[in-house]
Amino acid sequence: MPDLTPELLLHGYSIGIFPMAEHRDDPEIFWVDPRRRGVFPLDGFHISRSLARAMRRTRFTITTNIAFNDVVAGCADRADTWINAEIFGLYAQLHRLGHAHALEVWEDDMLVGGVYGVTLGRAFFGESMFSRRDNASKIALACLVDRLNRGGFTLFDTQFLTPHLASLGAQEITRAAYHARLEMALMKTADFTAPAAASAQDVVQRMTQMS
Numbered sequence: 747m748p749d750l751t752p753e754l755l756l757h758g759y760s761i762g763i764f765p766m767a768e769h770r771d772d773p774e775i776f777w778v779d780p781r782r783r784g785v786f787p788l789d790g791f792h793i794s795r796s797l798a799r800a801m802r803r804t805r806f807t808i809t810t811n812i813a814f815n816d817v818v819a820g821c822a823d824r825a826d827t828w829i830n831a832e833i834f835g836l837y838a839q840l841h842r843l844g845h846a847h848a849l850e851v852w853e854d855d856m857l858v859g860g861v862y863g864v865t866l867g868r869a870f871f872g873e874s875m876f877s878r879r880d881n882a883s884k885i886a887l888a889c890l891v892d893r894l895n896r897g898g899f900t901l902f903d904t905q906f907l908t909p910h911l912a913s914l915g916a917q918e919i920t921r922a923a924y925h926a927r928l929e930m931a932l933m934k935t936a937d938f939t940a941p942a943a944a945s946a947q948d949v950v951q952r953m954t955q956m957s
Contacts (some may be wrong), residue, residue, distance in 0.1 A: 750832065751777060752839045758934060759866050762925050764905060767830040770822060775832060783924040784907035784916055786872075788899065791891045792915040793953050800881045801888065801950040806859075807852040808889045808946060810939070814841045817848040817860035822875035827829075829874065837873070840864060847938045849890050851882045861886045867932035869901040870894050885946050887914060892949040898936035901927050 750765065758764060763777040793801075793929055822829040840846035845866065851859035859882030861875035872890075877883035894902055904911055907918040919927075 750836055752836060752843055752845070755836055755840065756845060756864075756866060760928075761863055762921075762928055764871065765834060765836075766808055766828040767812050768828070770830050772830060773832065775809035775830070779921065780906060781921055781922060782801045782907070782918045784904035784911060784918055785901035785924065785927070786887075786890060786904055786911070786914075788892065788895050788902055789956075790915040790917075791888060792913070792951065793888060793950065797881065797884055797888070798950050798954060801885055801946040804881070804885060804946050805853065805939075806879075806882065806885060807947060808885075808944065809850045809852065810893070810943070810951075811841075811847055813850050813857055813860075814838070814846070814848040814862065816857055817850055817862045817876070818874075820857065820860060820876040820878075821862065823876065837862070837864075849886055849893065851879075851886050851889075853876075853879060859886050860884050861890055865899075865938050867898055867935070868899050868936040869903060869928060869931040870899050870938070871903045872905065883910075884914065887911075888953065889944065889946060889949050892944060892952060893938065893941050894936075897938050898934075898940075898943075899931075899938075900936075901931040903928075932953075943948060 812846040858879040863872040
């Protein structure tokens with residue numbers, strides 16, 4: 747693979763592929779184009795009664811793009827990670843260019859969860875998330891889906907489908923179906939930063955009214 751640049755990385759996303767490394771100490775990066783792709787229908791987030799109750803009662807504060815590098819570091823802080831130093835640096839560059847964003851979950855002044863991804867057109871390519879408190883990752887995803895809806899996004903790519911994501915409403919589609927959705931999403935623009943900040947209480951109220 748030629749040396750990766752932010753521009754080449756964005757081109758990869760635009761044609762449906764994304765980079766990974768085998769582990770944090772492996773300097774080699776390879777492109778991935780899964781045969782089956784995980785996506786989150788933006789009108790299909792499943793908010794259980796227990797999660798709705800947790801969101802109404804939580805003391806967590808939600809922010810965006812306050813601590814992007816810290817969120818990526820939190821995602822890489824595990825025994826097995828695909829985020830090596832080069833990938834970390836590339837996403838930091840994309841963030842400075844306005845194409846990578848993070849949603850953070852705070853408990854007082856401590857970062858306890860978050861999710862980050864890349865934006866292009868009306869597509870959000872979810873990269874990774876982490877959680878250091880119960881429900882932090884679920885609340886982060888709920889708030890992210892709410893922000894994507896309000897910002898005009900039409901595609902939330904989760905790359906792979908995990909049991910955790912499936913329990914919240916994510917689905918698996920074929921590569922061909924994904925590429926068709928991606929092509930449509932790239933025809934127009936959306937804005938991750940446009941919606942006003944929302945609390946978990948605001949988000950659960952909107953979601954329960956829609957269901």
